[in-house]
Amino acid sequence: MKGLTELLKGALEGIVLQRISQGETYGYEITNYLIDLGFEDIVEGTVYTVLLRLEKKGLLSVERRKSEMGPPRKFYSLNEAGQRYLSDFWQKWGFLTATMAKLKEQQND
Amino acid sequence: MKGLTELLKGALEGIVLQRISQGETYGYEITNYLIDLGFEDIVEGTVYTVLLRLEKKGLLSVERRKSEMGPPRKFYSLNEAGQRYLSDFWQKWGFLTATMAKLKEQQND
DNA sequence: CAAACTATATAGTATTACAAGGTAGGTGAG
DNA sequence: CTCACCTACCTTGTAATACTATATAGTTTG
Numbered sequence: 001m002k003g004l005t006e007l008l009k010g011a012l013e014g015i016v017l018q019r020i021s022q023g024e025t026y027g028y029e030i031t032n033y034l035i036d037l038g039f040e041d042i043v044e045g046t047v048y049t050v051l052l053r054l055e056k057k058g059l060l061s062v063e064r065r066k067s068e069m070g071p072p073r074k075f076y077s078l079n080e081a082g083q084r085y086l087s088d089f090w091q092k093w094g095f096l097t098a099t100m101a102k103l104k105e106q107q108n109d
Numbered sequence: 110m111k112g113l114t115e116l117l118k119g120a121l122e123g124i125v126l127q128r129i130s131q132g133e134t135y136g137y138e139i140t141n142y143l144i145d146l147g148f149e150d151i152v153e154g155t156v157y158t159v160l161l162r163l164e165k166k167g168l169l170s171v172e173r174r175k176s177e178m179g180p181p182r183k184f185y186s187l188n189e190a191g192q193r194y195l196s197d198f199w200q201k202w203g204f205l206t207a208t209m210a211k212l213k214e215q216q217n218d
Numbered sequence: 219c220a221a222a223c224t225a226t227a228t229a230g231t232a233t234t235a236c237a238a239g240g241t242a243g244g245t246g247a248g
Numbered sequence: 249c250t251c252a253c254c255t256a257c258c259t260t261g262t263a264a265t266a267c268t269a270t271a272t273a274g275t276t277t278g
Contacts, residue, residue: 236262240257244255247250
């Protein structure tokens with residue numbers, strides 16, 4: 001789906017963290033995975049900036065390893081802070097979606 | 110709930126449009142309504158900038174009328190373009206929440 | 219009249235996703 | 249070999265947008 005850019009703001013960090021929490025992975029794979037999921041517009045540059053931001057926030061463990069294919073990869077995994085952050089993210093997301101649903105169902109008062 | 114700021118980005122326009130679609134209303138009322146709904150952090154300035162943005166995009170009809178209470182109000186209602194925009198917003202929102210749900214349920218592949 | 223509430227508005231800032239482009243390793247076709 | 253293509257990471261600049269802080273002003277109430 002296209003034109004999600006603005007809606008993605010703020011959600012992208014959680015999305016990337018969630019993907020990493022499912023198993024050690026790296027930027028290029030994350031990008032392709034998200035595109036396959038349906039976020040067609042996501043480009044590599046965006047994912048890399050998110051990854052660097054998450055790393056700076058101290059939420060990720062990083063390890064550079066050779067690849068069987070192409071240049072070396074930077075493998076990411078969640079550390080404890082990252083897991084807390086992710087859990088916090090899903091809580092906020094749940095609240096947001098619930099509130100949005102309330103809003104939508106509301107009839108004219 | 111607090112700390113939703115970044116998640117709200119992009120959603121706020123839809124939220125405000127949806128509120129207006131439920132019946133003619135004005136900035137101050139919208140702000141208080143959203144705070145009551147649960148978006149505690151939303152401040153007046155934010156709502157007004159969203160309203161002016163939506164107006165500039167040609168999605169709203171505006172009418173300034175005297176208030177029974179306090180200074181005059183700017184009453185907003187959705188025009189046709191606004192209704193299309195809102196419907197489009199909910200479609201994107203639906204896609205986003207569905208995709209997020211898929212992502213969350215995904216087990217390690 | 220002063221405080222509190224109602225109501226709108228704006229200038230400045232921080233965050234963040236994208237656009238565009240660069241760097242580089244590996245592989246296969248010609 | 250070299251050119252194209254895929255894999256992989258990174259950076260600079262820009263646009264969008266929500267908040268902070270503040271200003272302005274009408275109305276009500278003590």
